[in-house]
Amino acid sequence: xxxxxxxxxxxxxxxxxxxxxxxxxxxxxxxxxxxxxxxxxxxxxxxxxxxxxxxxxxxxxxxxxxxxxxxxxxxxxxxxxxxxxxxxxxxxxxxxxxxxxxxxxxxxxxxxxxxxxxxxxxxxxxxxxxxxxxxxxxxxxxxxxxxxxxxxxxxxxxxxxxxxxxxxxxxxxxxxxxxxxxxxxxxxxxxxxxxxxxxxxxxxxxxxxxxxxxxxxxxxxxxxxxxxxxxxxxxxxxxxxxxxxxx
Amino acid sequence: xxxxxxxxxxxxxxxxxxxxxxxxxxxxxxxxxxxxxxxxxxxxxxxxxxxxxxxxxxxxxxxxxxxxxxxxxxxxxxxxxxxxxxxxxxxxxxxxxxxxxxxxxxxxxxxxxxxxxxxxxxxxxxxxxxxxxxxxxxxxxxxxxxxxxxxxxxxxxxxxxxxxxxxxxxxxxxxxxxxxxxxxxxxxxxxxxxxxxxxxxxxxxxxxxxxxxxxxxxxxxxxxxxxxxxxxxxxxxxxxxxxxxxxxxxxxxxxxxx
Numbered sequence: 001x002x003x004x005x006x007x008x009x010x011x012x013x014x015x016x017x018x019x020x021x022x023x024x025x026x027x028x029x030x031x032x033x034x035x036x037x038x039x040x041x042x043x044x045x046x047x048x049x050x051x052x053x054x055x056x057x058x059x060x061x062x063x064x065x066x067x068x069x070x071x072x073x074x075x076x077x078x079x080x081x082x083x084x085x086x087x088x089x090x091x092x093x094x095x096x097x098x099x100x101x102x103x104x105x106x107x108x109x110x111x112x113x114x115x116x117x118x119x120x121x122x123x124x125x126x127x128x129x130x131x132x133x134x135x136x137x138x139x140x141x142x143x144x145x146x147x148x149x150x151x152x153x154x155x156x157x158x159x160x161x162x163x164x165x166x167x168x169x170x171x172x173x174x175x176x177x178x179x180x181x182x183x184x185x186x187x188x189x190x191x192x193x194x195x196x197x198x199x200x201x202x203x204x205x206x207x208x209x210x211x212x213x214x215x216x217x218x219x220x221x222x223x224x225x226x227x228x229x230x231x232x233x234x235x236x237x238x239x240x241x242x243x244x245x246x247x
Numbered sequence: 248x249x250x251x252x253x254x255x256x257x258x259x260x261x262x263x264x265x266x267x268x269x270x271x272x273x274x275x276x277x278x279x280x281x282x283x284x285x286x287x288x289x290x291x292x293x294x295x296x297x298x299x300x301x302x303x304x305x306x307x308x309x310x311x312x313x314x315x316x317x318x319x320x321x322x323x324x325x326x327x328x329x330x331x332x333x334x335x336x337x338x339x340x341x342x343x344x345x346x347x348x349x350x351x352x353x354x355x356x357x358x359x360x361x362x363x364x365x366x367x368x369x370x371x372x373x374x375x376x377x378x379x380x381x382x383x384x385x386x387x388x389x390x391x392x393x394x395x396x397x398x399x400x401x402x403x404x405x406x407x408x409x410x411x412x413x414x415x416x417x418x419x420x421x422x423x424x425x426x427x428x429x430x431x432x433x434x435x436x437x438x439x440x441x442x443x444x445x446x447x448x449x450x451x452x453x454x455x456x457x458x459x460x461x462x463x464x465x466x467x468x469x470x471x472x473x474x475x476x477x478x479x480x481x482x483x484x485x486x487x488x489x490x491x492x493x494x495x496x497x498x499x500x501x502x503x504x505x
Binding site: 023026051054056076080084086087216241 | 251255334338340341345346487497
């Protein structure tokens with residue numbers, strides 16, 4: 001009979017974290033940005049059926065990088081939590097903070113339980129407020145911690161490089177087209193610094209738009225609307241250029 | 248609902264134990280709901296009165312609710328239970344849509360409502376019945392459709408027009424004489440208010456337009472653009488124009504004899 005090797009708790013946790021991080025890094029990155037009228041989610045996703053972004057409740061959206069079956073599981077759990085809350089109490093009693101806490105608990109428990117493998121996912125939970133100051137964005141890494149983010153956030157493989165790119169360029173009060181363009185630029189930078197083109201068909205885009213008259217503020221942007229926004233971008237840039245010339 | 252019945256069965260309406268009661272329980276009841284289809288959509292409308300025995304329990308109750316983007320429910324029967332049923336129905340449609348990433352078909356929604364009414368059968372037998380009218384725009388067939396129910400959850404699709412509640416017999420009579428295949432949206436909204444006016448005329452539990460208190464019927468229109476509830480101004484305009492004509496002709500528009 002062989003005695004099991006002793007592994008120090010530090011080493012065990014470091015190994016688990018390494019395992020989760022590697023899993024997340026295999027997937028494509030995605031970014032979440034604030035703009036004047038809400039929050040926009042942008043990611044590269046060749047699949048039309050397997051979404052990375054989704055609606056949780058009226059003002060709350062969800063984004064995930066990593067393993068699909070694991071974050072899909074968490075997403076459905078979140079929708080159930082939110083719908084049950086809203087039905088038992090009131091629609092206003094469902095908040096991103098509450099949801100982020102539930103996710104943190106779940107991820108934390110799974111991460112530190114020796115019986116399960118850690119989830120290879122990184123989540124973003126965002127809630128759009130009445131004003132830009134009321135917007136909330138939470139990033140939830142694989143180990144169950146919560147990071148309160150402002151302005152912009154990137155998760156997934158190349159997250160660090162992308163978020164530093166975004167931090168330098170993101171401004172408050174950007175229009176949707178501007179924010180979208182910035183997000184696509186950030187995503188199309190490769191690890192080695194070279195740029196590649198991401199066609200509109202490979203982009204998954206969704207917004208939480210506070211100006212929407214309905215209670216449910218989440219909306220997917222695709223097809224013609226998306227190419228118009230990406231195109232309008234260029235036109236908007238030209239106009240700005242023109243007015244600068246005039247001055 | 249399946250999820251709820253597994254995890255928190257106590258908050259589902261059908262799972263409550265009822266104490267034995269003598270006679271009928273007094274609770275506010277909603278009254279008349281009418282619906283009519285027109286090319287391109289469907290109109291669902293309801294009066295504003297809730298009664299408890301011979302007393303008017305509420306003058307401005309709202310009995311027509313959006314179920315989701317493309318459908319609406321109007322409720323007749325015990326108001327408290329009906330409102331809870333609609334809340335649960337709305338939740339279920341939204342939950343399905345978010346989890347599956349696609350909307351239920353209109354038939355699917357109508358069937359789901361049928362099950363929910365059936366789960367209320369115990370209450371119905373004690374006099375607390377809920378009988379809704381369900382109307383929606385079928386995006387697959389490009390037309391407005393109406394479904395009516397009985398207390399046992401029996402579902403039937405109605406063609407052209409339908410009514411439920413205590414004033415429904417009078418409302419149905421009015422709609423039968425006024426309905427045409429080629430109604431416009433504006434004509435269809437006028438038609439439902441005419442029908443509600445006739446129901447209020449002959450049924451004491453149905454309320455007519457209350458000009459003094461500015462309480463007008465709730466009128467909703469569902470087309471391929473989705474659900475829309477007419478504003479108070481729009482509703483008052485329709486009600487007032489009908490009222491004006493009725494000052495000259497109290498029984499409303501007359502159909503040709505042959």
